Amino acid sequence: MxxxxxxxxxxxxxxxxxxxxxxxxxxxxxxxxxxxxxxxxxxxxxxxxxxxxxxxxxxxxxxxxxxxxxxxxxxxxxxxxxxxxxxxxxxxxxxxxxxxxxxxxxxxxxxxxxxxxxxxxxxxxxxxxxxxxxxxxxxxxxxxxxxxxxxxxxxxxxxxxxxxxxxxxxxxxxxxxxxxxxxxxxxxxxxxxxxxxxxxxxxxxxxxxxxNFNAAQAVVKVEGKSVHPGYAKDKMVNSMYIAQDFINSLPRLETPEHTEGRQGFFHLTSIKGDVEETILEYIIRDHEKEHFEARKQMMQDLVSEICSQYERECISIEITDQYYxxxxxxxxxxxxxxxxxxxxxxxxxxxxxxxxxxxxxxxxxxxxxxxxxxxxxxxxxxxxxxxxxxxxxxxxxxxxxxxxxxxxxxxxxxx
The missing domain is CATH 3.40.630.10 (Zn peptidases)
Known part of the structure; x- marks a missing residue:
């Protein structure tokens, strides 16, 4: 032509x-x-x-x-x-x-x-x-x-x-x-x-x-307590360890490197942290709207569960839909x-x-x-x-x- x-x-x-x-x-x-x-x-x-x-x-x-x-x-x-x-x-x-x-x-x-x-x-x-x-x-x-x-x-x-x-x-x-x-x-x-x-x-x-994917962004903020490590027993709360608990509690094989076709995922895109505060940034993806909503709910439920373990509001999440x-x-x-x-x-x-x-x-x-x-x-x-x-x-x-x-x-x- x-x-x-x-x-x-x-x-x-x-x-x-x-x-x-x-x-x-x-x-x-x-x-x-x-x-x-x-x-x-x-x-x-x-x-x-x-x-x-x-x-x-x-x-x-x-x-x-x-x-x-x-x-x-x-x-x-x-x-x-x-x-x-x-x-x-x-x-x-x-x-x-x-x-x-x-x-x-x-x-x-x-x-x-x-x-x-x-x-x-x-x-x-x-x-x-x-x-x-x-x-x-x-x-x-x-x-x-x-x-x-x-x-x-x-x-x-x-x-x-x-x-x-x-x-x-x-x-x-x-x-x-x-x-x-x-x-x-x-x-x-x-x-x-x-x-x-x-x-x-x-x-x-x-x-x-x-x-195409339904898409959302999630920002997870973890609050710790920083005290002198020499006097930290029963006082220090290391936000990075709590963040690690959150990361490890999500399905490990539901990430980009383990999925294809119609399979959705959680993708950790950024970690910034110290003892006092850690911030995790995720993107959430799924083709099926029902599964997409379930992924968001899973992350919210995990936040609530971790807070109950520590008996305080030590972790929060903000989820923003990006496109559908x-x-x-x-x-x-x-x-x-x-x-x-x-x-x-x-x-x-x-x-x-x-x-x-x-x-x-x-x-x-x-x-x-x-x-x-x-x-x-x-x-x-x-x-x-x-x-x-x-x-x-x-x-x-x-x-x-x-x-x-x-x-x-x-x-x-x-x-």
């Missing part, structure tokens, strides 16, 4: 710009440098011929491809984020192109002995013979989610250049701060004006997701998932329907009234130096977008 070099050039122009977000910032976007790519995207969208191109005070970029059919078609949307994770450097990205990948180890950085190996990253084997874009071993790549942006703009450009392909009105949006959980916070659903949308933010080719499983919002409109599945099949991509073991802007948007399943963008090993993306996967993702637009128009012509 689209020239391979054209996609590579477009993708490179995005990943060269550092757009790392910052969870400690209170502004939107959380870093000034995100404006650099946001403003570049505005100009590019105008150049390729999209209409109603806008950027708001929070750097949300929106644009419209008008319908080219006379019958009524629901407005659909495509969304990607332009920030990259704060977990790993996105400065001075130096991508490498591996033509006709031979299925063997890829040396990312000879000097630092950094190797991308199919022995460890088994997904590599399915891309033998394809063109891979990798890092140089010193930064992330930025395919999460600049691959998604590349695919959306490429698909819009293709539809503009091929007006014989029927489609309804299409809205697109590029957002800041998704990587720090704020991508949907200031998303203007009413202004966007779509009946439903798709985030192009999944991983391997074929992924189609409409379920979008399945309950998408299932009533499952035709939007069916359309995506059919689009993949018609461009010879095998759909892989599975729950997301994480969150997505689509989850928050679904609860804001914009049902929003997630489609593959093609990248692998996000948030680190082993990140890579096959160019052919990006090409196929763009084809899926085009086919989705066409199928939606034909579906509503029939009805």
């Amino acid at each position: 689209t020239n391979k070099q054209h996609i590579i050039d477009r993708f490179f122009s995005y990943i060269k710009i550092d757009t790392q977000s910052d969870p400690k910032s209170t502004t939107t976007p959380s870093t000034e440098k995100q404006w650099d790519l946001a403003n570049q995207l505005v100009e590019e969208l105008k150049q390729i011929g999209l209409e109603e191109v806008s950027i708001d005070e929070n750097a949300y970029v929106m644009a419209t491809l008008p319908a080219n059919v006379a019958h009524d078609v629901p407005v659909i949307g495509f969304i990607s984020h332009f920030d990259t994770t704060p977990d790993f450097s996105g400065t001075n990205v130096n991508p490498q192109i591996i033509e006709n990948y031979d299925g063997k180890d890829i040396v990312l950085n000879k000097d630092k002995h950094i190797v991308l190996s199919p022995d460890y990253f088994e997904d590599l084997t399915q891309y033998k013979g394809q063109t891979l874009i990798t890092t140089d071993g010193t930064t992330l790549l930025g395919a999460d989610d600049k691959a998604g942006i590349t695919e959306i703009i490429t698909a819009m450009e293709y539809l503009i250049d091929n007006p014989d392909i029927p489609h309804g009105k299409i809205r697109i949006c590029f957002t800041p701060d998704e990587e720090i959980g704020r991508g949907a916070h200031k998303f203007d659903v009413e202004k966007f004006g779509a009946e439903w949308a798709y985030t192009m933010d999944g991983s391997q080719i074929g992924e189609l997701e409409y379920e 499983n979008m399945r309950e919002k998408v299932e009533p409109v499952m035709h939007i998932v069916d359309l995506a599945q059919k689009a993949m099949e018609e461009v010879n991509v095998k759909p892989i329907i599975k729950p997301i073991r994480g969150g997505t802007d689509g989850a928050q948007l679904s609860f804001k009234g914009l049902p929003c399943p997630n489609i593959f963008a093609g990248g692998h090993n996000f948030h680190g130096k082993y990140e890579y993306v096959p160019v052919e996967s990006m090409q196929k993702a763009a084809e899926v977008i085009v086919k989705l637009a066409e199928l939606t128009a034909s579906k509503y012509e029939e009805s």
Whole structure:
């Protein structure tokens, strides 16, 4: 469909710009440098011929491809984020192109002995013979989610250049701060004006997701009593030992490193403590709402039990829900998932329907009234130096977008 070099050039122009977000910032976007790519995207969208191109005070970029059919078609949307994770450097990205990948180890950085190996990253084997874009071993790549942006703009450009392909009105949006959980916070659903949308933010080719974790954060505070250790008998209460009791009382095998698929977990993300006070930070995850609520209750019950053992309020917990499983919002409109599945099949991509073991802007948007399943963008090993993306996967993702637009128009012509 689209020239391979054209996609590579477009993708490179995005990943060269550092757009790392910052969870400690209170502004939107959380870093000034995100404006650099946001403003570049505005100009590019105008150049390729999209209409109603806008950027708001929070750097949300929106644009419209008008319908080219006379019958009524629901407005659909495509969304990607332009920030990259704060977990790993996105400065001075130096991508490498591996033509006709031979299925063997890829040396990312000879000097630092950094190797991308199919022995460890088994997904590599399915891309033998394809063109891979990798890092140089010193930064992330930025395919999460600049691959998604590349695919959306490429698909819009293709539809503009091929007006014989029927489609309804299409809205697109590029957002800041998704990587720090704020991508949907200031998303203007009413202004966007779509009946439903798709985030192009999944991983391997074929992924189609409409379920994600229910998520909460828990902060556990333990209060001890610090006295001189030489005179501590029956007086000192070491908060770190109480915290250890709490940690060890949760199911040890229900942690990220021991779970997969639909299995939920408790994840201890931080410990800060001394004798007087210890603070534990957890994230709680589960796909099933009933199990999610049970996990939160288990932690609250454990706090009460420990307090009763010490006969005082020595430990407290504050639990804050973060987001919910979008399945309950998408299932009533499952035709939007069916359309995506059919689009993949018609461009010879095998759909892989599975729950997301994480969150997505689509989850928050679904609860804001914009049902929003997630489609593959093609990248692998996000948030680190082993990140890579096959160019052919990006090409196929763009084809899926085009086919989705066409199928939606034909579906509503029939009805």
